[in-house]
Amino acid sequence: MNRTHPQRNGDVATSGSTESFSGKRGCCHPCGAHTGCTRRPLCISVVVLLVLVAALASWLALALLPQEPVNRLCTAPNNKTGFLCDDKVTCVPASWVCDSISNCRNGEDEQEQLCGDLPHSLPGHLVFYCRSPRSWVYADQRCTGMNDCGDCSDETGSLAACPPCGQDWWSCSPVHYEFCSCIPRRLCRDGIQHCLGWSDEFLCTA
Numbered sequence: 001m002n003r004t005h006p007q008r009n010g011d012v013a014t015s016g017s018t019e020s021f022s023g024k025r026g027c028c029h030p031c032g033a034h035t036g037c038t039r040r041p042l043c044i045s046v047v048v049l050l051v052l053v054a055a056l057a058s059w060l061a062l063a064l065l066p067q068e069p070v071n072r073l074c075t076a077p078n079n080k081t082g083f084l085c086d087d088k089v090t091c092v093p094a095s096w097v098c099d100s101i102s103n104c105r106n107g108e109d110e111q112e113q114l115c116g117d118l119p120h121s122l123p124g125h126l127v128f129y130c131r132s133p134r135s136w137v138y139a140d141q142r143c144t145g146m147n148d149c150g151d152c153s154d155e156t157g158s159l160a161a162c163p164p165c166g167q168d169w170w171s172c173s174p175v176h177y178e179f180c181s182c183i184p185r186r187l188c189r190d191g192i193q194h195c196l197g198w199s200d201e202f203l204c205t206a
């Protein structure tokens with residue numbers, strides 16, 4: 001009698017069960033019992049592809065998240081409005097930003113993104129808009145005693161809202177264009193008229 005016995009190295013159908021086949025070969029487990037050994041590279045490829053897709057999705061999610069704007073507001077020496085450098089320590093006076101001199105260690109006060117379209121490319125806190133249309137000065141030029149706007153709107157009136165003349169200044173109507181409502185006391189009693197009513201020469205005390 002000729003009987004056909006199952007072949008030891010046969011395929012799944014002739015070996016009797018997939019489990020015994022897999023156990024002997026020691027492969028194909030990651031993708032399930034019904035896959036053949038010849039698919040193992042395919043299993044690995046699928047896993048690698050999934051990992052890549054997950055990584056790409058994560059990167060895209062991070063890239064598309066709205067970036068938190070860096071808060072650059074700080075107070076520079078002499079209580080001036082300033083620009084905070086990346087080191088989070090150095091505070092550059094507003095008027096030092098975009099002056100073609102790098103004042104932050106990495107030059108972030110001069111970068112194109114900041115200086116490419118003045119004053120619109122500047123953070124709002126660095127800019128003071130004068131009363132005259134399209135005129136602006138840096139925020140730290142407001143209330144300095146000097147007429148930076150040209151129409152004194154950075155020194156007098158409701159836009160600037162400056163405090164009265166400081167102790168180093170004398171209040172009067174200046175003769176010279178460079179001042180607005182105060183002159184430096186060092187100009188008092190120097191023999192030269194600086195106030196319309198001559199108060200700098202007759203009333204001012206240095």
Ligand SMILES: [Ca+2]
Nearest residue numbers: 096099101103
């Ligand atoms: Ca600068």
Ligand SMILES: [Ca+2]
Nearest residue numbers: 141144146148
């Ligand atoms: Ca000024």
